[in-house]
Amino acid sequence: MVISAATILGRSISRRVVASTLVCAAPLALVSSVSLAQQAPPLKIGVILPLSGNFTPAGEDALTGLRIYFDQINNEVAGRKIQLIVEDEQGRPDVALTKARKLVEGDKVQILTGFVSSAVALAVNDYAREKKIPMVVSADGGANELTTPGPLSNPYLVRTSQNGRTPSAAAAEFVFKQGWRKVAAITSDYAGGFDTIGGFAQAFCKLGGSITQEQYPPLTTNDYGPYVTNIKRDADAVVTFLPGANGLKFANQFIELGVKDKMPLMDIFGQIAYEPYLTQLGANGVGIYSVLHYTPMIKTPENERFVKEYVARAKRLPSDNGPDAWVGAKAIAEAAKAVGGKVEDTEKFLAAFKALKFDSPKGPIAFDKFGQVIHSMYIRKVEKVGNDYVNTPIQTFNNVDQFWPFSLEEFESYKYRYVDLKGSMTDCKKVLEKK
Amino acid sequence: MRRYSLVILLAIAIFAALPYVLPTYYLSLTTKILIFVLFAMSLDLLIGYTGLASLGHAAFFGFGGYVVGLLVVRGQVSEWIALPAGVALATALGALFAVLALRARGSYFLMITLALAQVVWGIAFGWRTLTGGDDGLPGVKRPTFIVSLADENSFYYFVLLMVGLSALALVAIVRSPFGHALRGIRESETRMLALGFNVWRHQFAAFVISAAFAGLAGCLFVYNTRFVSPDVLHVVRSAEVLIMVILGGVGTLLGPAIGAAVIILLEDFVSSLTQRWLLILGIVYVVTTLFAPRGLVGLYRDYFSRNRKR
Numbered sequence A: 001m002v003i004s005a006a007t008i009l010g011r012s013i014s015r016r017v018v019a020s021t022l023v024c025a026a027p028l029a030l031v032s033s034v035s036l037a038q039q040a041p042p043l044k045i046g047v048i049l050p051l052s053g054n055f056t057p058a059g060e061d062a063l064t065g066l067r068i069y070f071d072q073i074n075n076e077v078a079g080r081k082i083q084l085i086v087e088d089e090q091g092r093p094d095v096a097l098t099k100a101r102k103l104v105e106g107d108k109v110q111i112l113t114g115f116v117s118s119a120v121a122l123a124v125n126d127y128a129r130e131k132k133i134p135m136v137v138s139a140d141g142g143a144n145e146l147t148t149p150g151p152l153s154n155p156y157l158v159r160t161s162q163n164g165r166t167p168s169a170a171a172a173e174f175v176f177k178q179g180w181r182k183v184a185a186i187t188s189d190y191a192g193g194f195d196t197i198g199g200f201a202q203a204f205c206k207l208g209g210s211i212t213q214e215q216y217p218p219l220t221t222n223d224y225g226p227y228v229t230n231i232k233r234d235a236d237a238v239v240t241f242l243p244g245a246n247g248l249k250f251a252n253q254f255i256e257l258g259v260k261d262k263m264p265l266m267d268i269f270g271q272i273a274y275e276p277y278l279t280q281l282g283a284n285g286v287g288i289y290s291v292l293h294y295t296p297m298i299k300t301p302e303n304e305r306f307v308k309e310y311v312a313r314a315k316r317l318p319s320d321n322g323p324d325a326w327v328g329a330k331a332i333a334e335a336a337k338a339v340g341g342k343v344e345d346t347e348k349f350l351a352a353f354k355a356l357k358f359d360s361p362k363g364p365i366a367f368d369k370f371g372q373v374i375h376s377m378y379i380r381k382v383e384k385v386g387n388d389y390v391n392t393p394i395q396t397f398n399n400v401d402q403f404w405p406f407s408l409e410e411f412e413s414y415k416y417r418y419v420d421l422k423g424s425m426t427d428c429k430k431v432l433e434k435k
Numbered sequence B: 001m002r003r004y005s006l007v008i009l010l011a012i013a014i015f016a017a018l019p020y021v022l023p024t025y026y027l028s029l030t031t032k033i034l035i036f037v038l039f040a041m042s043l044d045l046l047i048g049y050t051g052l053a054s055l056g057h058a059a060f061f062g063f064g065g066y067v068v069g070l071l072v073v074r075g076q077v078s079e080w081i082a083l084p085a086g087v088a089l090a091t092a093l094g095a096l097f098a099v100l101a102l103r104a105r106g107s108y109f110l111m112i113t114l115a116l117a118q119v120v121w122g123i124a125f126g127w128r129t130l131t132g133g134d135d136g137l138p139g140v141k142r143p144t145f146i147v148s149l150a151d152e153n154s155f156y157y158f159v160l161l162m163v164g165l166s167a168l169a170l171v172a173i174v175r176s177p178f179g180h181a182l183r184g185i186r187e188s189e190t191r192m193l194a195l196g197f198n199v200w201r202h203q204f205a206a207f208v209i210s211a212a213f214a215g216l217a218g219c220l221f222v223y224n225t226r227f228v229s230p231d232v233l234h235v236v237r238s239a240e241v242l243i244m245v246i247l248g249g250v251g252t253l254l255g256p257a258i259g260a261a262v263i264i265l266l267e268d269f270v271s272s273l274t275q276r277w278l279l280i281l282g283i284v285y286v287v288t289t290l291f292a293p294r295g296l297v298g299l300y301r302d303y304f305s306r307n308r309k310r
Helices: A002-012 A015-023 A026-039 A056-072 A093-106 A118-131 A166-177 A191-207 A225-229 A245-256 A275-285 A301-314 A321-338 A346-354 A408-413 B002-021 B024-049 B058-073 B079-101 B106-126 B152-175 B177-187 B189-194 B199-225 B235-248 B254-273 B277-291 B295-309
Strands: A043-049 A080-088 A111-114 A135-137 A157-159 A182-187 A210-215 A237-241 A265-268 A289-292 A358-360 A363-367 A373-385 A388-400
Touching: A043 A056, A043 A093, A056 A080, A056 A111, A056 A301, A056 A321, A080 A093, A080 B254, A093 A111, A093 A118, A093 B024, A093 B199, A093 B254, A111 A321, A118 A135, A118 A157, A135 A321, A157 A346, A166 A191, A166 A237, A166 A265, A166 A289, A166 A373, A166 A388, A182 A191, A191 A210, A191 A237, A191 A265, A225 A245, A237 A245, A245 A265, A245 A275, A275 A373, A275 A388, A301 A321, A321 A346, A321 A358, A363 A388, B002 B024, B002 B152, B024 B152, B024 B177, B024 B199, B024 B235, B024 B254, B058 B079, B058 B106, B058 B199, B058 B235, B079 B106, B079 B199, B106 B235, B152 B177, B152 B199, B177 B189, B177 B199, B189 B199, B235 B254, B235 B277, B235 B295, B254 B277, B254 B295, B277 B295
Parallel strands: A043 A080, A043 A111, A111 A135, A135 A157, A182 A210, A182 A237, A237 A265, A265 A289
Antiparallel strands: A289 A373, A358 A363, A363 A373, A373 A388
């Protein structure tokens, strides 16, 4: 205990104290090292999350998850107090950049974490790379480019949340296994939509299936009736990615017009089967499939403890941002412990971070060499348990890395980026064209 | 006049000394403030001096920024071309919008400018292969104009120079006969018509000049953040700069500058202190409208003229 505390404190122990530790009896040394432990400079963590504007629920989820872990370890790691400085980025990239500058240059934080919107993560990415500040993306910010080799890759960035394409790949595996070979895709007309459906198309074409129809309603669509009636009836299933309230609007009309009884629905990222919506959908929602790297119904001690604590704090079930931020917090703490509290040695800290392996509410966690988390993907089905409607996991893909089911080499050999595929997702030849 | 030149010299000395006094974060915040000072002043030329309230000024700000971002990131074009091109194209967009918007007045003008700005925003948001959509375009490098402006200090001086020169130009414009004619138009279009002024041409010129300075501010903004996303074109951005102008004092040039500084500083400090910062900002706006309807500069002038009377 004494030895470990002394090594952790490292250089901050003055020569006099070292001498006295050697001379004095063990209990005295323990007392002196404990009092020194409190004097060690705090570990300052800058948290950049949207706490006002459109992304507020995701930001609050992440903040709750982060706090649950740090409170669990009494906001202290390796003899250093953890000091969280929370900044609201309003979902706006330039505000986030100003806040990042304030945190790094004004408050002198050692680590930046949070990041819900991809645009915000991309805006801060350049700055963090330049300042060599570890950037732990631990909420929705899922831009694939952040952790793949290319002009945006940042050696100081690690991510404990999903990247954009893996849930799609898992959805493709599941859909194909069910024997559904032809699917109709509907996704919102924006960046995230093309990435998600593009990821699905790539994995699905590789398996031998095909998208027979693609529809792109704008993010501001209120009436999904025309899109629902337009769905080709010869498709075996409908695949959607409709973020935010769009999911619920679509689902209501999908159910009302009776299409749900005829065709299975696969909801990538669980935007329709989002826990707060399940009560609204009620019995009509039963049977909707979705895929995500988390569901509150995972039956592990880690998750049951987490869900209990989360419900006590937030009075609702956690979404994926809660556990993602929890993993981010735990990984920061564990990596800090591994380097004896010296997070200022950025290279060592990040190396320790990427070497971590532990169990979390969302399953076993590891990291790849690019700093992207390797975790599990859950196929979930809406079911009624007691009086509640929940997402029961029906299939789990373990050890899903960011290129899964491809290797990095194969992933990079494809010619088209997902965004270029809008309008030609139905053409598997183009989707799978190599460089 | 001597008093003014003394104040100006003092201001120059203070601004020039800031990099030696301020910590780097506050210096970068000052750079951001200066850029918004220029943006707010450009809008004030339109609102305060010409009497045309626009709710789409972010279109020129963001368009200038996007031109720089696209030329630098996608085109690898030299900054000697990118920056002038940004300003020039924003000016051209201003001319186009002026032709369309100047057919209407009052709230209809407000709605047309808003609608046109939304079109530009929609294009930036939707044309993903070119603009990167809502993920934006990262990786805009700071320019090198003879010396490298990559570090905060030299970039600050560059922005200071640009904003200073623009401010001088704006002051010269509003004091010129042209500026007086604009004020005449603001007060009464029909009377100016009767006096033989070509009202439309004056308004057109004011609109285009205003767009040019907004475009310059946008280019500087993108160089500052080294990143451009549809957020620079968003209607919230237009509203924000409108609030800066109104809070500081419409029709004074100094007012919008102060308004920009106050709002950015308030946002920065208050949002770090509490999560309920929007509430506090809201209260500040309400209090200003109630007790200083002519803005902070108006409040100051009222106070002084009252004291003088005593």
